[in-house]
Amino acid sequence: MNAVILATGDELVLGQNVDTNSAWLSERLAAHGVMTIYHKTVGDDLDAIIAELAEGAQAAELVILTGGLGPTSDDLTREALGRVLGVPLDLHEPSLERIRMFFQKLGRPMPETNHVQALCPRGADVLENDFGTAPGIAATIGGARVFALPGVPGEMKGMFDRHVLPTVRNRSGRTILTEAVRTFGGGESSIAEKLGDLMRRDRNPLVGTTASGGLVTVRIRSDFPSAGKAEHELATVVRQVEERLGNFVFGRGDTSLAQAVGNLLKSRRKTVTTVESCTGGMVGKLLTDVAGSSAYYRGGWVVYSNRLKELELGISMEIIIRHGAVSEPVASLMAERAVNKTDADYALAITGVAGPDGGSDDKPVGTVWVAMARNAPDHPVVRAECFRFPGDRDMVRDRAAKTALNILRLELMKSLS
Amino acid sequence: MNAVILATGDELVLGQNVDTNSAWLSERLAAHGVMTIYHKTVGDDLDAIIAELAEGAQAAELVILTGGLGPTSDDLTREALGRVLGVPLDLHEPSLERIRMFFQKLGRPMPETNHVQALCPRGADVLENDFGTAPGIAATIGGARVFALPGVPGEMKGMFDRHVLPTVRNRSGRTILTEAVRTFGGGESSIAEKLGDLMRRDRNPLVGTTASGGLVTVRIRSDFPSAGKAEHELATVVRQVEERLGNFVFGRGDTSLAQAVGNLLKSRRKTVTTVESCTGGMVGKLLTDVAGSSAYYRGGWVVYSNRLKELELGISMEIIIRHGAVSEPVASLMAERAVNKTDADYALAITGVAGPDGGSDDKPVGTVWVAMARNAPDHPVVRAECFRFPGDRDMVRDRAAKTALNILRLELMKSLS
Numbered sequence: 001m002n003a004v005i006l007a008t009g010d011e012l013v014l015g016q017n018v019d020t021n022s023a024w025l026s027e028r029l030a031a032h033g034v035m036t037i038y039h040k041t042v043g044d045d046l047d048a049i050i051a052e053l054a055e056g057a058q059a060a061e062l063v064i065l066t067g068g069l070g071p072t073s074d075d076l077t078r079e080a081l082g083r084v085l086g087v088p089l090d091l092h093e094p095s096l097e098r099i100r101m102f103f104q105k106l107g108r109p110m111p112e113t114n115h116v117q118a119l120c121p122r123g124a125d126v127l128e129n130d131f132g133t134a135p136g137i138a139a140t141i142g143g144a145r146v147f148a149l150p151g152v153p154g155e156m157k158g159m160f161d162r163h164v165l166p167t168v169r170n171r172s173g174r175t176i177l178t179e180a181v182r183t184f185g186g187g188e189s190s191i192a193e194k195l196g197d198l199m200r201r202d203r204n205p206l207v208g209t210t211a212s213g214g215l216v217t218v219r220i221r222s223d224f225p226s227a228g229k230a231e232h233e234l235a236t237v238v239r240q241v242e243e244r245l246g247n248f249v250f251g252r253g254d255t256s257l258a259q260a261v262g263n264l265l266k267s268r269r270k271t272v273t274t275v276e277s278c279t280g281g282m283v284g285k286l287l288t289d290v291a292g293s294s295a296y297y298r299g300g301w302v303v304y305s306n307r308l309k310e311l312e313l314g315i316s317m318e319i320i321i322r323h324g325a326v327s328e329p330v331a332s333l334m335a336e337r338a339v340n341k342t343d344a345d346y347a348l349a350i351t352g353v354a355g356p357d358g359g360s361d362d363k364p365v366g367t368v369w370v371a372m373a374r375n376a377p378d379h380p381v382v383r384a385e386c387f388r389f390p391g392d393r394d395m396v397r398d399r400a401a402k403t404a405l406n407i408l409r410l411e412l413m414k415s416l417s
Numbered sequence: 418m419n420a421v422i423l424a425t426g427d428e429l430v431l432g433q434n435v436d437t438n439s440a441w442l443s444e445r446l447a448a449h450g451v452m453t454i455y456h457k458t459v460g461d462d463l464d465a466i467i468a469e470l471a472e473g474a475q476a477a478e479l480v481i482l483t484g485g486l487g488p489t490s491d492d493l494t495r496e497a498l499g500r501v502l503g504v505p506l507d508l509h510e511p512s513l514e515r516i517r518m519f520f521q522k523l524g525r526p527m528p529e530t531n532h533v534q535a536l537c538p539r540g541a542d543v544l545e546n547d548f549g550t551a552p553g554i555a556a557t558i559g560g561a562r563v564f565a566l567p568g569v570p571g572e573m574k575g576m577f578d579r580h581v582l583p584t585v586r587n588r589s590g591r592t593i594l595t596e597a598v599r600t601f602g603g604g605e606s607s608i609a610e611k612l613g614d615l616m617r618r619d620r621n622p623l624v625g626t627t628a629s630g631g632l633v634t635v636r637i638r639s640d641f642p643s644a645g646k647a648e649h650e651l652a653t654v655v656r657q658v659e660e661r662l663g664n665f666v667f668g669r670g671d672t673s674l675a676q677a678v679g680n681l682l683k684s685r686r687k688t689v690t691t692v693e694s695c696t697g698g699m700v701g702k703l704l705t706d707v708a709g710s711s712a713y714y715r716g717g718w719v720v721y722s723n724r725l726k727e728l729e730l731g732i733s734m735e736i737i738i739r740h741g742a743v744s745e746p747v748a749s750l751m752a753e754r755a756v757n758k759t760d761a762d763y764a765l766a767i768t769g770v771a772g773p774d775g776g777s778d779d780k781p782v783g784t785v786w787v788a789m790a791r792n793a794p795d796h797p798v799v800r801a802e803c804f805r806f807p808g809d810r811d812m813v814r815d816r817a818a819k820t821a822l823n824i825l826r827l828e829l830m831k832s833l834s
Contacts, residue, residue, distance in 0.1 A: 011627045013453050015443030016597060016636055018435065022458070026432030036430050038465070041439070041456035044618075044625070048455070072609050073618045074625045111606045133606075152628060154808065180433060189528045189550075192489050201461075201490045208461070208491045210428045211569060219433055274698075274719065280705025281691075281698025284719040288697025291773050291810055299721030301729075302691065302701040308716040308759065312729075342725065356708050391571060393708055 001168060003029050004056035005039045006049075006065040008077060009151060013043040021066040021156055028160065030221075033176050034062060034168050044068065049080035057084075057144035062168060064160075067151030069134040071113040077137070077148050082121040084141055089119040092126050095135045102133050127163040131155040136163060174223060175230040181218040181241050182255055183248040184406050191216045194244045198237065205237045214399050215257075218245070250409060257405045258286040258293075264412035265296035272408065273344040274300035275313065275334040277325065277351040278368065282401040298344045303334065313337040326351050326363055328371075332382045335373035339380040346411070347373040347380075348404045352387075354396045366390060368400040372407050418585065420446050421473035422456045423466075423482040425494060426568060430460040438483040438573055445577060447638075450593050451479060451585050461485065466497035474501075474561035479585060481577075484568030486551040488530040494554070494565050499538040501558055506536040509543050512552045519550050544580040548572040553580060591640060592647040598635040598658050599672055600665040601823050608633045611661045615654065622654045631816050632674075635662070667826060674822045675703040675710075681829035682713035689825065690761040691717035692730065692751040694742065694768040695785065699818040715761045720751065730754040743768050743780055745788075749799045752790035756797040763828070764790040764797075765821045771810045783807060785817040789824050 005025050011017040019041055026036040037060055042048040049068065056063040068077030082089050096118035103110040117134050120126050127136030127147070132155040137148040147164050149156045183191060188211040192199060195218065198207045205222035218241050222234035242249050250260040265272060274283045280302055287297045303309040306320050315333045323329045334349035352368030359365035371384035385407070389399040422442050428434040436458055443453040454477055459465040466485065473480040485494030499506050513535035520527040534551050537543050544553030544564070549572040554565040564581050566573045600608060605628040609616060612635065615624045622639035635658050639651035659666050667677040682689060691700045697719055704714045720726040723737050732750045740746045751766035769785030776782035788801035802824070806816040 009627070010623075010625055010638070011634075011636055012440065013443060013456060014447050014595065014636075014638070015440040015445070015453070016595070016634070017627055017629060018437050018440040019456075020435050023429065023432040023435040026430060028432070030431050036432070037459075039430060039436075039456070039458035042454075071606050072616055072626065074616070108607075111610050113609060114606060154812070178431065178433070189488050189531055190525075192530060193528050199489055199491070206427075208427055209489060210426070210434055212434060217428075217433070219428055219431075221427070221431070276698070276701075277716075278705075279702070280710070280714070280716075281693070281701025281719065284693075284698025284721070285696070285702045288695075288719075288721060288771075288814075289811070291771075293697070294721060297697070297721055299694075299697075299719040299725040301718055302698065302705075302716040304701070304705060304711060304714055304716030311758070341728070354705075354708075394706070395571070397705075 001034045001062060002060040003034050003036045003062040003064065004060040005036055006052050006056055006063065007039070007041045007151070008044060008049055008065065008067040010043045010074065012041050012067070021151065021153055024153070024157065025064055025066070025160065029168065030176050030178055032165070032168055033174050035176060044074040044076055046076050046080055046083070049076055050083050053080060053084045053141060053146065057141035057146060061144055063141070063144050063146040064164065065146065065148045066156050069117065069136065069148060069150045071111070071117050071133065078116070078119050078121065081124065081137055081139060081146070081148060085121050085124065085139055087122040090122050092118050092120045092135070095120070095126055098128065098135070099133045127159055129155055129159055130162070131158045138163065174225055175227040177222045177230045177234045179220045179234055179238050180253055181220070181238060181245070181249055182251045183216045183218065183245055184214065184250055184257060184402060186216060186248045188216050191218065191245065191248065195241065198240060198244070205233050207237065207241065214402050247410065247413065256286070256289065257402055257409065259290050261405050261409050261412070262287065262290045262293055262296060264409060268412060268415065270345040270412070271296050271298055272346045272348060273298045273338045273342045275338045275347060275349040276300070276302050277304060277309070278354040279350045279397050279401045280304055282397055283348060283350065283404055286401060286405065298342050300338060309334070324363065326353055326367055326369060328369055328384045328386070331369035331371035331384045335371040336380045336382050339373040339375050343375070345375050346408060348408055349373070350400050350404050352396065352400055354393045356393060364388070366396050368396065370400065370404045370407060372411065374411070418451045418479060419477040420451050420453045420479040420481065421477040422453055423469050423473055423480065424456070424458040424568070425461060425466055425482065425484040427460045427491065429458045429484070438568065438570055441570070441574065442481055442483070442577065446585065447593050447595055449582065449585055450591050452593065461491040461493055463493050463497055463500070466493055467500050470497060470501045470558060470563065474558035474563060478561055480558070480561050480563040481581065482563065482565045483573055486534065486553065486565060486567045488528070488534050488550065495533070495536050495538065498541065498554055498556060498563070498565060502538050502541065502556055504539040507539050509535050509537045509552070512537070512543055515545065515552070516550045544576055546572055546576055547579070548575045555580065591642055592644040594639045594647045594651045596637045596651055596655050597670055598637070598655060598662070598666055599668045600633045600635065600662055601631065601667055601674060601819060603633060603665045605633050608635065608662065608665065612658065615657060615661070622650050624654065624658065631819050664827065664830065673703070673706065674819055674826065676707050678822050678826050678829070679704065679707045679710055679713060681826060685829060685832065687762040687829070688713050688715055689763045689765065690715045690755045690759045692755045692764060692766040693717070693719050694721060694726070695771040696767045696814050696818045697721055699814055700765060700767065700821055703818060703822065715759050717755060726751070741780065743770055743784055743786060745786055745801045745803070748786035748788035748801045752788040753797045753799050756790040756792050760792070762792050763825060765825055766790070767817050767821050769813065769817055771813045773810060781805070783813050785813065787817065787821045787824060789828065791828070
């Protein structure tokens with residue numbers, strides 16, 4: 001079974017918003033053996049939406065369109081569907097009632113504008129929306145089943161699972177399984193070289209790499225008629241990829257570095273605290289993105305000002321002035337004091353020049369000291385390392401935070417073996 | 418002048434990565450009067466890429482394709498362009514030399530795989546890449562100018578500015594100007610109601626709304642033959658939008674809430690500190706995303722564990738046990754102590770149940786206390802407010818962090834007037 005994914009919205013085609021729905025839909029569909037042929041994004045233009053619905057319905061058996069179901073006059077999906085189907089729009093009373101109820105729960109009257117959301121092309125199916133006001137619509141155009149879902153990701157996702165999945169499940173003659181192996185610390189071409197012949201384009205499972213946010217992700221796609229075969233071949237190639245890449249690999253699927261670190265901390269019953277200067281709380285944010293992180297993350301300090309470095313961690317102004325706030329002694333003291341103050345097993349400390357200002361000849365923008373302290377009987381064991389990260393402020397901070405997490409990951413893996 | 422934006426990559430069409438390039442390109446093009454007709458994403462499939470290049474070149478005068486210029490065997494753009502043009506690929510020696518130099522600077526030998534990146538369809542133009550190894554390619558297909566750029570956003574953006582912009586600038590007969598007015602605190606339909614007739618679809622400038630991440634952004638698009646007229650009309654409508662929306666508006670363009678707060682703090686010469694529990698450093702992260710934030714952000718604490726709340730801010734276990742860590746007294750004490758310890762003018766404190774676990778009947782997941790303390794002669798003035806945010810852990814944390822920033826924003830606006 002093939003699919004076409006359409007997205008509508010001036011804000012998308014003009015680039016004011018990034019379309020994340022299409023990627024999410026494709027991934028869910030692929031997991032159920034449905035291959036997406038293409039994504040296409042057009043503006044809030046009735047003729048363009050009509051043309052794309054017709055073309056999509058010719059190209060694939062399944063068409064999913066997101067957006068254009070809102071209450072405002074730039075929401076044109078209902079009308080476009082009616083035109084393609086050649087039917088008028090009827091008021092769907094139960095939908096109107098649901099929309100009224102939705103506002104009632106919020107303790108507000110329904111704005112008059114929301115009235116249009118209860119319109120539906122005659123003969124099409126209304127898809128209930130449990131997460132917002134816009135019902136979806138399902139219809140058959142030629143040989144294709146077409147689903148129109150809201151553009152708001154939170155609403156779209158719930159409606160896809162409830163209304164679209166049952167239709168597509170098991171209707172495909174193939175099983176396509178994908179897995180991602182996530183790595184940190186190697187560039188894309190060096191990862192590709194390690195993978196070598198595994199990346200040949202005529203292989204099945206097919207192996208590809210993508211670089212994003214300092215991570216290189218290895219994608220493996222297994223496409224076979226039988227589910228058992230697809231699964232077995234996928235598992236075999238995933239194992240080969242992981243063997244070839246060794247310590248670069250931190251997880252599978254959409255595992256984040258912070259999750260990988262969290263899992264290691266949990267399995268070792270260890271705890272960590274953080275002391276951040278240039279990253280301003282990013283490492284803490286990444287660690288606490290993970291549900292259950294309170295089992296191993298204590299919290300810590302954002303010592304953005306030198307005064308807080310002195311006040312909270314007792315790093316004297318004299319040391320800061322002598323070596324600079326971005327220096328090995330300051331990074332090491334940050335980590336050491338944090339371990340001492342919290343009794344955590346590990347502390348991660350970051351101090352750097354994130355830019356765009358504040359760089360100098362010997363400490364250009366991108367210079368970051370990362371220190372890790374490990375609690376030990378007499379005195380914490382501290383190790384600090386200096387990095388020069390490329391790119392702008394965002395990239396420097398992102399790489400600094402991830403590098404700190406990775407240093408802890410490698411330390412925990414070492415202590416595991 | 419019209420444009421078509423193409424993106425290639427199995428990881429995109431299968432939904433493993435989100436395409437952010439197309440949105441970025443459309444926005445840049447729109448700013449220079451080039452309207453994007455559509456975005457289309459296809460996989461690493463030679464025939465599909467060839468077909469899209471041909472179709473794009475028929476639909477628009479400008480075609481920009483991203484991706485497929487890497488060193489691996491799933492990078493097919495060079496070959497697809499050669500096929501559409503009906504020419505062989507030649508080795509471009511200066512590119513090979515640049516790629517070698519790139520690796521030399523990194524202190525590594527050039528992997529053999531990178532060799533293919535120096536191939537270019539005969540007669541096409543090579544576009545130098547100052548940011549990575551993949552040169553771009555420009556060619557003319559029928560009446561269209563086609564640019565192939567790398568998929569890595571950092572490289573693509575630099576190359577667009579250097580190689581594509583000069584071609585498109587001033588070749589368009591219209592001036593399209595866009596502005597975004599950013600709001601926080603109101604739902605999309607209530608914002609739309611306040612805008613009323615300004616949102617009529619037959620108006621120019623055209624006004625639309627989009628909701629994302631708790632923010633509602635009002636987009637205004639002004640499209641006139643004369644630059645002066647486009648500018649004047651845009652300014653007029655932006656002013657009208659801002660008047661109707663009042664305090665909901667925190668900025669224009671891509672201003673973030675943290676930037677808006679930062680600008681207010683700077684203009685008032687005030688400083689802020691943060692104490693975060695469930696957000697784990699997000700508010701600090703958001704504040705320090707902004708370059709120059711050290712002028713007003715002191716840093717603070719991530720008191721993720723109750724022990725750190727006690728140890729660092731002197732909030733006794735007795736209080737935490739009696740009221741719960743997610744309570745008005747604890748939130749208020751967090752903010753008050755932070756002001757006292759740092760001498761900052763304001764403190765923002767957040768404690769809540771981010772979920773998925775930890776909720777109870779009276780404090781379900783999504784319950785968040787946000788407190789703000791203001792330094793005052795005798796004793797900080799503290800105000801705390803309780804919220805019930807919808808959604809999952811990510812959404813609750815995101816809304817909590819933004820709501821805290823917004824509370825400070827409204828306070829600073831009040832003290833300005």
